Amino acid sequence: MKRFAQLLELLALTPSRNRKLDALKTYFAETPDPDRGFALAILTGALTFKNVKPAVLRDVVTAEVDPHLFALSYDYVGDLGETIALIWPHHGQQEELPRLSDLIELLDTTAKGKLPALIASLLTRAAINERWALVKLATGALRIGLSARLAKTALADMSGKPVQEIEEIWHGLTIPYTELFAWLEDRGPRPDIAHEVRFHPMMLSNPIDETVDLQKLAPEDFAAEWKWDGIRVQLVLGQGPASLFSRTGDEIAAAFPDLVDNVFGEAVLDGELLVGHDFMPAPFNDLQQRLNRKIATAKHLADYPAFLRVYDMLFDGREDVRPLPWHERRQRLEAWFRRYPQTRLDLSEVLPFGDWPELAELRRRGAAEQGHEGVMLKLRTSPYVPGRPKGLWFKWKRDPNVVDAVLMYAQRGHGKRSSFYSDYTFGVWKGNELVPIGKAYFGFTDAELKQLDNWVRNHTIQSFGPVREVSKELVFEVAFDSAQVSGRHKSGVALRFPRINRIRWDKPASEAGTLEEMQVFLEAT
Amino acid sequence: MSFLDRNLRITPIDVWIDPTGPRERAIITHGHGDHARRGHGAVLATPDTIAIMKARYGEDCAGSFQALDYGTPLMVGDVEVTLFPAGHILGSAQVRLRYNGETIVDTGDYKRLVDPTAQPFELVRCDILVTEATFGLPVFQHPKPQDEMARLLKSVADNPARTHVIGCYALGKAQRVMSLLRAAGYDRPIYLHGAMVELTELYEDRGITLGPLELVLDASKKDLEGQIVIAPPGALKDRWSRRLADPVLAMASGWMSVKQRARQSGVELPLVISDHADWNELRETIAETGAGQVWVTHGREDALVYWCRQQGLGSIPLNIVGYDENGEGGE
Numbered sequence: 001m002k003r004f005a006q007l008l009e010l011l012a013l014t015p016s017r018n019r020k021l022d023a024l025k026t027y028f029a030e031t032p033d034p035d036r037g038f039a040l041a042i043l044t045g046a047l048t049f050k051n052v053k054p055a056v057l058r059d060v061v062t063a064e065v066d067p068h069l070f071a072l073s074y075d076y077v078g079d080l081g082e083t084i085a086l087i088w089p090h091h092g093q094q095e096e097l098p099r100l101s102d103l104i105e106l107l108d109t110t111a112k113g114k115l116p117a118l119i120a121s122l123l124t125r126a127a128i129n130e131r132w133a134l135v136k137l138a139t140g141a142l143r144i145g146l147s148a149r150l151a152k153t154a155l156a157d158m159s160g161k162p163v164q165e166i167e168e169i170w171h172g173l174t175i176p177y178t179e180l181f182a183w184l185e186d187r188g189p190r191p192d193i194a195h196e197v198r199f200h201p202m203m204l205s206n207p208i209d210e211t212v213d214l215q216k217l218a219p220e221d222f223a224a225e226w227k228w229d230g231i232r233v234q235l236v237l238g239q240g241p242a243s244l245f246s247r248t249g250d251e252i253a254a255a256f257p258d259l260v261d262n263v264f265g266e267a268v269l270d271g272e273l274l275v276g277h278d279f280m281p282a283p284f285n286d287l288q289q290r291l292n293r294k295i296a297t298a299k300h301l302a303d304y305p306a307f308l309r310v311y312d313m314l315f316d317g318r319e320d321v322r323p324l325p326w327h328e329r330r331q332r333l334e335a336w337f338r339r340y341p342q343t344r345l346d347l348s349e350v351l352p353f354g355d356w357p358e359l360a361e362l363r364r365r366g367a368a369e370q371g372h373e374g375v376m377l378k379l380r381t382s383p384y385v386p387g388r389p390k391g392l393w394f395k396w397k398r399d400p401n402v403v404d405a406v407l408m409y410a411q412r413g414h415g416k417r418s419s420f421y422s423d424y425t426f427g428v429w430k431g432n433e434l435v436p437i438g439k440a441y442f443g444f445t446d447a448e449l450k451q452l453d454n455w456v457r458n459h460t461i462q463s464f465g466p467v468r469e470v471s472k473e474l475v476f477e478v479a480f481d482s483a484q485v486s487g488r489h490k491s492g493v494a495l496r497f498p499r500i501n502r503i504r505w506d507k508p509a510s511e512a513g514t515l516e517e518m519q520v521f522l523e524a525t
Numbered sequence: 526m527s528f529l530d531r532n533l534r535i536t537p538i539d540v541w542i543d544p545t546g547p548r549e550r551a552i553i554t555h556g557h558g559d560h561a562r563r564g565h566g567a568v569l570a571t572p573d574t575i576a577i578m579k580a581r582y583g584e585d586c587a588g589s590f591q592a593l594d595y596g597t598p599l600m601v602g603d604v605e606v607t608l609f610p611a612g613h614i615l616g617s618a619q620v621r622l623r624y625n626g627e628t629i630v631d632t633g634d635y636k637r638l639v640d641p642t643a644q645p646f647e648l649v650r651c652d653i654l655v656t657e658a659t660f661g662l663p664v665f666q667h668p669k670p671q672d673e674m675a676r677l678l679k680s681v682a683d684n685p686a687r688t689h690v691i692g693c694y695a696l697g698k699a700q701r702v703m704s705l706l707r708a709a710g711y712d713r714p715i716y717l718h719g720a721m722v723e724l725t726e727l728y729e730d731r732g733i734t735l736g737p738l739e740l741v742l743d744a745s746k747k748d749l750e751g752q753i754v755i756a757p758p759g760a761l762k763d764r765w766s767r768r769l770a771d772p773v774l775a776m777a778s779g780w781m782s783v784k785q786r787a788r789q790s791g792v793e794l795p796l797v798i799s800d801h802a803d804w805n806e807l808r809e810t811i812a813e814t815g816a817g818q819v820w821v822t823h824g825r826e827d828a829l830v831y832w833c834r835q836q837g838l839g840s841i842p843l844n845i846v847g848y849d850e851n852g853e854g855g856e
Contacts, residue, residue: 012784013793065663066835072828073664079785086664086782128668132784143785412762418791419766457764466762 001097001126003031004039005133011043012144015414020146024154028181035100037176040155042137044148046175047104051112052119054139057084060116060123064089081139084123085132092124097134101176107138149248159184164201164386167249172197196238199249200268200314200322201386205376205393213394214356223326223380224351224359226366227373227395228272228309229284231291235260235269235308235345244273255293258344259306265340266317269333270384271310271348279307279346283371284496285484310337311348311376314384322384329384351375359396367398371482374398400479401521402501403513406434407474410456411467413441420449421456421468424500426476427491430515434472435491437518438480443500452503475504475512483521493518527653528604528624531820531843533631535622538602540569542620542631545845552606554633555617556581556696569593569601571608573616573731577696580727595644611635612646613800614697615728621649630814631655631822636799637806638670641708642700642733654816655843658824659801660779667779667803673796674709677753677775680794685751688769689794692758692776695721697800699755700728702777703735705798706753714739716749718756718765746770779803808832 007027011020024043028036041047061084062070070087077083097103103122110118119138126134136142152170156163161184172193173180182188208214233252236243242260244253253260256273275290276282286304290296313333314322321329330350337347353359359375366372374397382392405426413422423441427434444452455474462469479501486494493515529535533542540550547564554560554570556577561570563586568575572592579586593599595618598607603625608618613634620631630651637646660667681689693699699721706715714737717725722740729735741754750770760766761774776792779799787795802810807829811819818839821829826842833840 009784012788013795015791015793066832068831069663069828072825072831073662076662076825077664077783077785082783082785083664086666089663089666128782145788414791419762419764 001100001103001130001133003027004035004042004100005130007039008133008136008142008144009129011146017150020150021154021157024151025158028155028158033178033181034176037178037181038100038104040151040177041175042142043146043151045140045142047137048140049107049138051110051115052107052138054080054141056115057081057119057135057138060119061087063116064120079143081135081141081143082132085128085135088123088131090120090124095125097122097126097130103134104137148250152249155180155184159186165190168199168201169193170249171199171243171245171251194240195315195318196236196240197243198236199243199245200234201249202232202234202247202270203312203384203386203393204388205395206388206390208377208394208396210396217377219353219355219359221380222377222394223330224353224362225311225348225376225378226351227376227397228274228281228348229371229373230272230274230281230287230309233271233273233308234314235263235267235271235310237263237265237267237269239266255290255296256306257296258301259308262344263308264342265336266315267313267336268315269308269310269345270312270314271308271345273306274309275304275306277305279309281309283484307344307346309348310345312384325381325383326378327380363396363398372398373481398481400481400501401483402477402479403428403437403518403521404475404504404507404511405437405478406472406509406512407456407470407476408434408436408472409467409469410452417449420453422449422453424452424476426478428513428515428518430491435515436489437491437493437515438478438489438495438498440476440478440498440500443479444503448503472509475507475509476500477502477504480521483518485522491515491518493522527627527629529622529629529631529653529655531841532845533655533822533843535601535604535624537624538604540601540604543633551587552620553578554611554620554631555614557614557634557694560633563587567591569599569606571595571616571618574618575616576727576731577616577724580723581696595647609647609649610644612637612640612643614643615700615731615733617643619647619649621651627652629653629655630816632657632810634659634801635810636802637810638667640701640704640800642697642704642728643800648810648813650815652816653818653820654811654814655820655822656807656811656829657801658807658821658826658829660799660803661807661821661825661829663804663828665779665782665799665803666805667782667799668797670705670798671709673777673798674705677706677794677796678709678711680773680775681751681753684773687771687773688749688752688754689775690754690756690761690766690769690772691796692761692774692778692792693721693755695757696724698777698798700725700733700735701800702755702796702798703738704733707734707736711753712736713752716741716744716752716754718754718760720757720760721755741765741768744768811838812836 010023073087074083152166153163169191179191183190232247234245244260246252274281275287290300313329316332363375377394379392405428408427409425410421411423413420425436425439427436459470460468461471478498480495480498482496484494528537541548542552543554543560544551549566551565552569556574561578563582566588568587569591575590575592593608595608595610598605605623607621611617611619611633622629628651630649634657703715716739773793775794775796777796777798781787781795782797819833821842822845830840830842
């Protein structure tokens with residue numbers, strides 16, 4: 001437990017991704033089974049207890065601490081687990097807690113009625129850091145800023161196995177992952193898991209370089225589709241319940257019951273998860289309402305029904321069709337749709353075009369009139385290759401919108417950038433006043449960052465904590481994907497994916513854009 | 526209600542304790558900026574506190590100074606004033622006031638742990654206790670500073686290519702941390718940010734030895750690998766920090782027990798080292814002074830007032846505006 005508590009603390013406090021990775025690798029390499037497997041389950045959010053719930057812990061504590069004082073403390077600390085760990089008033093002979101696996105077994109097998117006494121005695125025995133880790137583990141809310149993906153990446157780095165291979169089988173594995181570790185350490189075969197829970201790493205595209213690629217590529221070799229503005233998912237249909245995986249192999253079916261409970265047939269499909277009625281995609285903002293939630297509310301299900309726009313097929317029934325060329329997979333997919341009529345799945349249309357200029361025009365109009373993100377190009381002869389193979393799939397994003405905006409505030413960055421003012425809030429003119437329209441922290445080189453940092457320090461007119469207000473003189477050419485109406489910003493406009501395109505050292509602030517000009521972008525999306 | 530009012534003015538003699546604005550006559554408990562301000566007429570304080578005020582604000586930061594040693598009663602009009610060590614920083618004092626048979630003690634900021642850089646706290650019995658409550662919540666139970674030092678030295682040993690920079694308030698905390706490092710057997714030079722130098726020299730001049738010290742400014746990045754640097758809390762966010770070798774930001778403060786808070790402020794190595802009493806010390810002290818009334822000056826006063834009332838003590842929050850609200854300065 002001590003080792004795990006140290007790991008957790010390091011993960012919580014180290015800003016550097018590489019150091020987190022190193023710490024994870026070392027921990028997994030040096031910790032025996034089954035402890036490391038349980039740790040992996042905790043870190044990836046896979047471990048839950050039947051009876052140990054936050055409310056139980058709270059009751060244990062308020063039996064020992066005045067509830068009003070507890071409430072004041074919780075209010076101050078802001079994190080239930082941390083409050084409990086810090087406020088526990090009894091400090092026993094600090095003896096080491098049981099090893100992780102024993103501890104979890106203890107928490108899992110102790111009868112409900114005896115849990116409070118067990119938890120109280122563990123809290124008393126534990127040293128402060130172990131107490132913190134214990135409470136985090138028991139409440140299941142780590143809040144240490146670690147993604148499951150990073151834990152899997154650490155396993156991959158440790159073993160030399162590709163992370164995709166780990167993601168592929170991840171959802172079929174069971175805690176404490178002894179088979180997985182055996183395979184990672186070349187002591188056993190790759191765990192064999194059921195087809196229905198297997199994630200198949202996705203094929204990704206490369207951005208097209210208009211000046212180079214379009215010269216070389218023959219239009220007739222490629223199929224074009226719209227680039228949809230949703231999230232990429234994989235739907236696995238088989239005998240049991242359907243699985244829905246995000247791009248990184250996270251299982252998100254629980255949040256989309258309206259989709260996964262209403263699909264038919266057997267296949268593994270690749271497509272874009274969207275929301276909207278009658279297969280009319282709603283803006284990404286609406287989809288966002290349903291993302292990052294564990295379950296969907298009735299209102300969300302009614303207002304933002306989910307559907308899947310399918311563009312590829314990896315398995316037809318149980319047959320792996322990934323080695324087939326795209327055009328054959330497409331035929332299989334269309335035939336499959338005829339066999340299994342669907343209410344929540346539809347096909348992504350293939351766009352007919354003769355040559356590149358014609359497609360360029362289609363792409364421009366699709367963006368302007370329907371808000372499409374651009375077009376996808378797929379080599380008709382290409383098999384389905386996991387990863388990001390070169391020359392097979394291309395994304396041709398719409399041209400970014402640009403606006404000249406004035407730097408208003410700068411904030412210090414994090415980690416390596418913590419001594420640099422690297423996060424910039426910029427605005428456009430509304431009459432004589434500047435109103436903020438967005439914030440960006442990339443798009444410039446390191447050399448430019450140094451220059452900007454200097455400029456900010458020399459043009460500060462006011463400081464608020466880490467934020468400096470600067471004199472309104474410097475113009476950025478800001479590129480962005482789209483603009484949306486926003487109630488949060490004073491300007492009423494929010495930019496999607498803004499970045500600094502160019503620093504216009506030359507341009508006077510008075511010639512920057514206006515809020516009226518921004519209206520055009522709003523209408524277009 | 527009493528001869529001391531709720532703004533800490535001693536009414537029969539018109540003398541203020543740690544006033545937040547300029548006053549004719551003031552008693553200053555210790556040298557931190559939220560308690561010792563410039564511009565008073567006459568200041569009464571310990572010799573160390575007077576030296577600190579002069580060093581920070583200049584010789585003429587008050588109209589006149591009167592030094593009062595610990596434990597020496599002084600009659601000011603009809604009020605007897607005695608200063609006792611508070612253990613917070615060098616020269617820090619509690620103020621005992623006696624008038625008409627009533628005894629009041631204002632603790633100022635205090636701690637009860639042994640600290641070679643401050644005169645050790647003495648318990649003073651009284652009828653009314655005016656106490657601080659910087660860490661007046663039951664979540665604040667400070668660990669042993671020796672354990673925190675051990676964590677720091679382990680991190681230094683584990684990261685030989687990185688500079689550990691410890692964010693510290695320049696008065697008190699910085700010297701305490703150096704002293705703790707020496708007590709833990711760390712005998713390499715400790716590197717100082719320029720802002721630390723003057724007060725550290727003052728401590729040394731007054732007999733606190735802190736071992737070999739160097740200036741960061743005189744060192745190269747290479748020199749600083751594996752070394753410990755003491756700097757003001759904000760310095761890492763300054764361009765100054767770019768001279769450090771892949772720094773580990775450590776922060777020495779009682780607030781560092783809250784990990785979410787450390788995390789939000791980008792602290793990689795939080796060191797829970799406090800110069801204030803924690804929740805348990807605050808309560809013990811209140812009980813041991815025998816006070817029947819407890820006034821709480823600043824900090825998380827709600828919880829401490831609530832607790833006092835539960836014990837059957839009369840208790841009020843003073844809500845003095847101007848003492849460091851979240852204690853970041855004094856800590």
